[in-house]
Amino acid sequence: MSDSDEGDRADTVVVYDQGSTETPAEAVVAAVADVTGRSPLDLDPLYDAIDPDTLNTLFSTPAWASSVTVTFEYCEHRVTLTGEEVRVSSPGGPP
């Protein structure tokens, strides 16, 4: 996983490392932990925001992953997930 800031946008983007065994749900938790500066174990359960199984299912089938985008609220951030990356928008940032 590598971080990159995109110019003046207030988003943090985490790009999946294709070689890692990290699941999409784990990538979301790690990205939000990064942005908020909190431990993954202190964040509210992801399950309270979205079913992690559903996320993993959506993005584990290549034919679906290439065309699916999921956006949801988690820990007061807007999280957008595609087959390649996790985008975390800071509170008050662009919708």
Place this chain on the structure above:
Amino acid sequence: MAHHTSADSDDAERVSVDGVFASLANPERRRVLEFAIARAPEPTSREDLATALAAWRTDRLRTDVTDEAHQRAAVSLRHAHLPKLTAAGLLDRVADDAVVPADHPAYDDPGVREVIEGDVAADADSLDALFDALADERRRTVLDVLSHQIGSIHTETLARELLARERDTVESDVPSAAVEQCLTRLRHTDLPRLSTAGLIEYDADARTVAYEGHPELRVPWMHSVLHPEFRGSLSGESDPDGIGEIEGRERVISFGQSLCDRADDELFCMFTDTQLLEAGCLTRIRDASRRGVTVYLGTPNPAVREYVRENAPEVVLWEPNTDWLNLPAAGDRVGRLLLADREAVMLGTLREERTDGYHDEQAIVGEGEHNTLVTMICQLLGPHLEEIDAGTRNAALDLPL
């Protein structure tokens, strides 16, 4: 663990069955439940669960788990597994950061216990797909409907039957708009999922569907029921030495299927009419023989004998004399007989023919080694079982009952 005795509404019960199956559709959650049960009634701390899960994931001893693997397991538990298992009512959170198995009827279900304890032959992917498919009441009912048929049926026939059941009406009274809507959902959601799990054979082009089954699929699950007293719920029989009665073809079939599931050593079955061997029964007989049960099957149907020879060659086949068992039970003739482990028996009789061409049925059932009906049937059949064993395989056999 005791049953829930609360007055749960039907809806709450259905939702909880969905949640149980969705929880079981993941190998890590099955292991988490196993760890928690092994420790029960003591609570298991999240720390210990994370260690156990990390050890299982990395195939190491619990004392050799790395910090990184432990941390990753802890994250999975916090964000996915533990919330899902507590929401399904399978685990209770106690004290700080510890869980304990909840008082849930799932733990009294022998099929669920075997799956949690890893005591099954099916591989993890196959179990995941099975429970994923089962986590929906409509799909469970599809399996029940199909398991009562032999061969494939058109998807529209299936949709009408499903809707007739849901609305408690006859198939001809189901409005065609509802059939369209049901067909859409079947085509795009339920049938592909059941087919992926190998539970049905589905031809999307021909629009036909047939029951296939799964070695770990239990009959009560198709009825959205978990507790082991399923057969008692069909027969209304609670006295273990008594004789129960079952009214209606569908209930007779379900009871017969569950007797096939129940057999550990020996299963004796006889069907006097070619109509009586449904796909659900046939696959269950096949599954019983595959798990090492000695199966005797008597049927006058050459097509069924051919199927059995191909799919379960170890089944002992024989041809019943068509005049067998003319018990004067209200003038009805005996249709089917199932005897599991010489401990549980169902004797079904055929009644008047229904408008759909099937006979209505009723049955008497008994369970327990010293049950009157079981004792009687065992005494009548015992010598003939030995005779079949002694080499009259595939031969006609008169049963002078």
